[in-house]
Amino acid sequence: MGLLNGRKGVIFGVANEKSIAWAIAQILRKEGMELAFTYAGEALESRVVPLAESVGSKIIMPCDVTKDEEIEAVFKRIREEWGGLDALVHSLAFAKKEELKGEFMNTSREGFRIAMDVSAFSLVALAKAASPLMEGRNGAFVTLSYYGAEKVIANYNVMGVAKAALEASVKYLSADLGPKGIRINTISAGPVRTLAAMGITGFKQILDVVEAKSPLRRNVTQEDVAKTALYLLSELSSGVTGETIYVDSGFNIMGL
C-alpha cells in the first residue's frame, strides 16, 4: 500500500535524469501517485518524454512558465483527464548566464525581470491555475529554494534575490491556500550536481565546504531531497504549511 495511492500530481522542472524533479517524480510514483509532466520547450521534449513514459505518464505537455497560455493549457488538460489534482512540484529556476558571475550590482533590468519571472512569479501563476483543481482534496505544493536566498553566496547574485521572493511568496500563498485545505512549502536544498549547477564558477569548492563543515559531513543527493518532498506532499505533513525545510546536511545551522 503506497502513501499516495489514487493521488494525482504534476511535475514542473524535469530536464534530465539528474534533475531534482526527476528524483521527486520517481519517489511519488513508487508510493502510488499518478503523474503528469511538463517540459520547458521543444528542445527538452526528447529527453523528458521517455522518462515520463517510463513511469507510466499519459499527460506530458510543453510549458514555458513565462507563457500564460501554456500554463492554462496544462490545467485544462488535467481537468479533462483527471477532474482534479492533489500535488504540484515546482522545481525550476532560470537567470541569464551572465548574471551568475561578478558583482550583483551589475544585474541588468532585463536580467532581474527574467530571473524573477521564471524563478519566483511562476509559482504564483501555477498556484492560481492549479488551486481550483485541488479544493476539497487536501492538495499540496512544493518548491525548491537555496540558502543564497538568505545569505550572500558568491555568483548566485540575482538568483538569490529571486529565491528570497520565492520563499516569501510561499508564505503569502500559504495564507491564501490554507483556508481551502491546500498546503505549500519550500525545500531549501544543499548544492547538488545537476544541469542548473553546470559551469557555475566555484561550485566544486562549495561542495567541498559542505562536505567539510556540515553536521553530516557529506553533500546531499537528489534522493535526500525527494524523500522530504514525499513527506511534504503526503498526509505525513498534514499540519505543515508556509515552511522552509532544509535538506542540506544541516549546513545552514552552523556558525563558526
Ligand code: NAD
Ligand atoms: P535542472 O536544470 O535539472 O532543473 C531546472 C529546471 O528548470 C529545468 O528542467 C528547466 O527546463 C526548468 N526551466 C528553466 N526555465 C524554465 C521556464 N521558462 N519554464 C519552465 N521550466 C523552466 O536543475 P535542478 O538542480 O534540478 O533545479 C531544480 C530546482 O532546484 C531549481 O529551482 C533550483 O534553483 C533548485 N535548487 C538546486 C540546487 C542545486 O544545487 N542543483 C540547490 C538548491 C535548489
Ligand code: IMJ
Ligand atoms: C548557481 C549559480 C551560482 C552559484 C550557485 C548556483 N550555487 C548553487 C547553484 C552555489 C548551489 C545552483 N542553484 C541553487 C540554482 O538555483 C541554479 C540556478 C540557475 C542555474 C543556471 C545555469 C545555466 C543558466 N542559467 C541558470 N539559471 C539558474 O544559463
